[in-house]
Amino acid sequence: MINTLLTSYNYSIKKLAILDGIPSLLFRLILAPVMIIAGYSKLNLSVDSVGLSELFLASPDIVAWFGNEQWGLGLPFPDLLAFLAGWSEFLGGWFLLLGLFTRVITIPLMFTMVVAATTVHWGNGWFAITPTNPQTSAAQVLDWLSIPGAKDSLANSLEAQQRIDKIKTLVNEHGYPEYLYETGTPVILNNGIEFSAIYFVMLLSLFFTGGGRFVSLDYWLYSRVKGE
Incomplete structure (x- = not known):
């Protein structure tokens, strides 16, 4: 019976x-727009807003933010x-697509x-958006495992909920x-490493699996070269 099921x-x-x-295609479709717009926002890509001498360089505001x-x-x-980050994200996003x-x-x-x-989000902890219900927060599981910092995160969720309730009361x-x-x-923006970490893991998966069979130019180019 077991052998039959395994077979x-x-x-x-x-x-x-x-x-x-x-899965590789879906990862690419999720990541590509994020990377493209992240790179686009760092670069001077509009001739209407900058001179030709500054076109394709990093935006002065982004350069100032990188250096200050x-x-x-x-x-x-x-x-x-800033130049390398902008072009890596912008071109990289199109290549992923x-x-x-x-x-x-x-x-x-x-x-x-x-x-x-490590430079933007690390000091804010894990969550990008602060959970406002400790019962449904992922930190609850970490607390079950006695992971340091989990209780503080759950307490922060309660405080965030109080502030959200206050905001809603004032608005009403x-x-x-x-x-x-x-x-x-x-919502309460926490700006933690959550999205950066998730995108990193998705990119790491693509590094090992590639763009995907039948759904990427890599596959067809490799198939053509191999066929020759």
């Missing part, structure tokens, strides 16, 4: 292997790093995610709740 299971997995490019130690990242060589040189392009993109996590009494809540309800 059927293995047979099904082999048949489904023809679809194993779909008081309110920015305090990184050395801000002009160069096409599934072209997928494994290669994930390397600089993973590096930008590490830099973003003095504001325009129908208008203000029409496109979504307010």
Whole structure:
């Protein structure tokens, strides 16, 4: 009985292997717009807003943010790093969208995610958006495992909930709740490493799996070269 089930299971997995490019495709479709717009926002790509001498360079505001130690990242060589980060994200996003040189392009993109996590988000903890219900917070599981910091996170969730409730009370009494809540309800932005870490893991997966069978230019280029 067990051998029959295992045989059927293995047979099904082999048949489904023809679809194993779909997860890579979905990862690429999620990551590509994020990377493209992140890079675009760092670069001067509009001739209407800058002169030709500044076109394709990093935006002065971004360069200042990269280099300033008081309110920015305090990184050395801000002009160069902003330029490299912007073009890595912008071009890398388009390459991901096409599934072209997928494994290669994930390397600089993973590096930008590490830099973003360690220089921008690290001091804010894990969550991008502060959970306002400790019962449904992922920190609850960490607390069960006695992970340090979990209790503080759960306590912070309660404090965040109190502030959200206060905001809603003020809006209901003095504001325009129908208008203000029409496109979504307010949240507390924590700006932690969550998104950077998730994007890093997705990029790492693409580094090992590639752009995906049948759904990437990498696959068709390799198939053509191999066929020759």
